[in-house]
Amino acid sequence: xxxxxxxxxxxxxxxxxxxxxxxxxxxxxxxxxxxxxxxxxxxxxxxxxxxxxxxxxxxxxxxxxxxxxxxxxxxxxxxxxxxxxxxxxxxxxxxxxxxxxxxxxxxxxxxxxxxxxxxxxxxxxxxxxxxxxxxxxxxxxxxxxxxxxxxxxxxxxxx
Numbered sequence: 419x420x421x422x423x424x425x426x427x428x429x430x431x432x433x434x435x436x437x438x439x440x441x442x443x444x445x446x447x448x449x450x451x452x453x454x455x456x457x458x459x460x461x462x463x464x465x466x467x468x469x470x471x472x473x474x475x476x477x478x479x480x481x482x483x484x485x486x487x488x489x490x491x492x493x494x495x496x497x498x499x500x501x502x503x504x505x506x507x508x509x510x511x512x513x514x515x516x517x518x519x520x521x522x523x524x525x526x527x528x529x530x531x532x533x534x535x536x537x538x539x540x541x542x543x544x545x546x547x548x549x550x551x552x553x554x555x556x557x558x559x560x561x562x563x564x565x566x567x568x569x570x571x572x573x574x575x576x577x
Contacts (some may be wrong), residue, residue, distance in 0.1 A: 486517035
């Protein structure tokens, strides 16, 4: 049977339809609707399982996320990636247990300490004559004075 549009001048395409399709099959349509509903229910359950699994993985990842030993904040993803070893030839992180802010503070403190020791050494080298002067502090203490060694032979030999 050919279906055609009954409106004059309509350019709708005509399609061939079988007799069974034209009459319809209520049992088959009900079966198809049940299968479609079961398929949609399975699909919803599967998507829910995927969401639960993804949520569990995110929770496990957050539980593994490192925490700064100085301030207690959790590392950012970028900081976490930076402290992970990249390979044998990759340089190691100077402060892998500190977050970015605490790391910057530690580096600044190290630099200041290094500059202070460097300035102290320069000061010590600039004034060496004060250290070698003959003051009372440069003399050895009596407990550390050098004593002559004992003679192991007895002084009064018995005849």
